[in-house]
Amino acid sequence: MTSKSALLKVILLGDGGVGKSSLMNRYVTNKFDSHLFHTIGVEFLNKELEVDGHHVTLQIWDTAGQERFRSLRTPFYRGSDCCLLTFSVDDGQSFHNLSNWKKEFTYYADVKDPDNFPFVVLGNKLDVPERQVSGEDARQWCRENGGHPYFETSAKDATNVASAFEEAVRRILALDDRADHLIHTNTVDLQRKTPPDPSCC
C-alpha cells in the first residue's frame, strides 16, 4: 500500500460562502478567483502529492453549503477518508454550525468508528481583519470534539492551505498503518475500503 499511489477521498463541508471552493481551487490549481460562482451541485478535483514518502492521489469533493441541498450532497459523503470541516473566521455562525456539519457527515458517511475518523478543522479567511472567531475558541472546540487538528487558512493568500490538506493525508495514512498493524497481529483481512454495512441507517 505504501508503494503504489492510493486514492484518498476527502470532502470539504461547511456553511455557504466560507470558502470551500476557493480552498480547493487554491490547493489544486494554486489560483484564487474572487469571481468564482457559488457552488451548485457537487464537484471534485484530483491532486497528486507525496506525503512522508507516500504517493497519493487526493480526490477533493466540494458541495453546496445551503441546508436545502442536503439531500443532494449527502450521498457523496460515503467512502470519504477524511472530512475537512470548514468555517470562516469572520463568520461566527459558520463556526457554530461546525457540530451540525460533523453530525451530518458522520450520519450519512456511514462512518463505522466516528471516534477515530479523521476530521480536520479549517478556519478560513485568515486574511480578513474583522475576525468573529478567535483561534482560541476554535482550538477549544477541536479539543472538546475529538481532538481534531486545526488550521487557520487563507485561500486568498494561500496561507496554510497545503499544510491543511497534507495533514488530512497524514491522518488517513496513520489510520491505515493501524489497520496494517491489525492485519499482522490478528491476520484479519481488513480492507481499507470495506463495503459499507447495509444494516446501518
Add this chain to the structure above:
Amino acid sequence: MAASCSVKVLFEQEGVFRHPSSDEDGIEHDLLISGSLRIVDKDAEIIVEYRPLEDTVDPSNMLCAGKDSSSVMEWDQCSGERSHQLLETQQSYETEWDMVNAVSFKKKTCTNGDSSLNHSHERSRWALAFSVSELRSITVKEEGWTFLTFRLRETSSSLPALHFHQGGSTDFLDNLRRFALLSESPDDDTCLLVSSPNKALSQSFENLLDDNNFGLVQQKFRKDPYVTTLGGFSKVTNYIYDAFRGTEEQHQRPPEEVADVLGEVIPGLEINQQEEPGFEVITRIDLGTRPQVTRREPLSAEDWSKHQDPEGRMTNITHLKQVIFKGGLCHAVRKEAWKFLLGYFPWESTLEERKSLQRAKTDEYFRMKLQWKSVSEEQERRNSKLRDYRSLIEKDVNRTDRTNRFYEGIDNPGLVLLHDILMTYCMYDFDLGYVQGMSDLLSPILYVMENEVDAFWCFVSFMEQMHHNFEEQMQGMKTQLIQLSTLLRLLDLAFWNYLESQDSGYLYFCFRWLLIRFKRELSFQDVLRLWEVMWTGLPCQNFHLLVCCAILDSEKQKIMEENYGFNEILKHINELSMKLDIEEILQKAEGICLQIKSCKDLPQSISAILGFDTEVSGSAPTDYESAPALRPPPRADACSNGHLRETSSHNSCKVAFIS
C-alpha cells in the same frame, strides 16, 4: 389460480363475423357466425378473444392459448408428436416466465398447462382466443368490409378470418398497437408483422417507479450505494424505498437474472448475450429515425412589431411563438418580448393596459421593497430567517456572473439591483425566501430588462415555473430527475443501463442543469437564447428534459467507450460547462421531440411527461413544422403504419423475448 385472475376488457367490437364456410370444409354454405371481438387484460396478459353471440359449448374445437404467457398453442387437432414437442418447449420457457411473472407482477404461479381460458364459459365451437404474445402476423384485407386473418407463432396455418361487417377493424388494430408493435411486412403490404407483443413490457415500464410490488425496483435499489440516504428523498423514492424493504421472497435473485428480467420488462433493451436456445432475438424498436430539423434566424424587431396591432395587442401569437421557438429573438426585442413570454404582460393587452399594469406593479414592488428596507438592525437580530436570507444573498450576489459587464467590478449598480430584487422577492415569498441558484435565474433577466421593477416581476413569473425546484423538499428536482430517467430509458436503454451499472441511474450529474435551467452550462448569450425558446412552451411540455437528453445523447458514446465510472461521469458532465453549442442542442432536442411524438406505442408515462396526452388539437401548434412525412397519414385499415423500422436508426435496440 383462475379465480384470482383479474379480467379487464380493454376493447370490444361487436358485429364481427366468422365465415366458417370459407375456412372449414363440410360446413353449410352461408353460415355466418356473428360475435364480438375483445381485447382483454387477464391478469396482466393481453388476450384477444372472439365470442359468438350464442355460446354453444363445444370444447373440442376450442382454440386456446396455452399457459398464461408462454407460447404454447394447443390445437386439439395436433398430432401426438406435435403436442409432445410443444410441451417440451413450454417447459423450457417456463422457468423464465415464472421469474418474470414473479418478479414483475407477483403473479401467483400458474400451474403448467393450466390454461387461463380453460375454465371459462367460452368454449364455443366458434370461439377463438389467443394471447397477443402468441401473435405472429395479421393480414388485413378488404372485401367490401375489412377482414383480418391472424397467424400465431407456433403454427403454420392461420386462424379463421374475422370479418368486420360493422367496421371497427382500424380501432381494433389501433388498440392492439398499445400492446404490440405492428409493422408492415416488407414483402406483403397487407400483412402486419407483430412483435414483442407483451403488455407486461409497457405496463411494467410505466409502473417502474410507482408500483409498490415491483420486484425489479427492489432489486435495483438493493444494490444501490445510496439506499441509506433515501430517507431524505422524495415521496416517490420513499415509496420505492419501502418497496425495497418489503417482501423477502424476491431478494435472492442473482444479478444476471435481474438483467434478463430487465430485458423483458423494459422496451428496447439489448439482450443478445448468450444466444440461448429458445430466445428469439428480434428487433424491437420503439422509436423511428430521428428527424433532422433546422433552426432559423432570430425574430427581428421589425417582425416583432408586425405582430402588433395599432392598440399594441400582439396578434397571431401561435405563429409568433413558433418563430421564437425556431430561432429565438434578436437582442433588441428581448426587453419587450420576454415580458410576454414570461407572462408578466398578457398577449392580448393593449399598450395602455400595459402602462397601467406597470404603474400598479411599480407601486406594489416598492411597497415590498420598503418592507425589508425599513427593518431595523434590532428587528433583524430577532428575525433569524431574514438575517439568513440577507447573508446568503449578499454572499451569492458577489459570486454571480461577475465577469459579465453588467455585474463586474466592485460597486457595479447591477450588483445592488440583483441584491435588492432578491431581497424583495423574499418579502414577496417569505416562505421560500432565498435559495442558492435563484441569483442565477435572476441575473439574465435583470441584464435584459435593465429595469428593477420589470426585472422583479419577470423574475416572479419565471419563479412560478421554477418554484418547485427550490422548495424545502426539493420535490421538483426529484420529480424531474425521475422523469428524465424515464425519458432516457425510452430513448436509449443501453445507455441508461450503463449509467445504472455505474450507480449513476439517478442522474445526479444533471442536478445543476435542472436546478437553474442550464444557466451554468452555457455562455451568457446562449442562456438567453435557450430560455426564450423554452418559454414559448413549444414543442412540448418539459422540453428542457429533452434538452438534457440531447446533451447526453452527444456524450453517451464517450461515456460508454471510455468506460467512465460514477466519478468520471460526474466530472465529465460538470466539465461540459461552457463547451456546449446551444443551436446544435436545440436542434437535437426538437428532433427527439418529433421522434417521440411520432411513435404511437408510447408508454403513457412518456406522454404524460411531455404533455402529449393532454394536448387537444388546437392547443398544439398546428402549423408547426412537424414534417408530415413523420406522421404517416392514417390509412383506412391502418396497416401501413410501420412503427417497426428494422434497424433503421441508431436508437434501434434489440430485445429478446420468448416466442
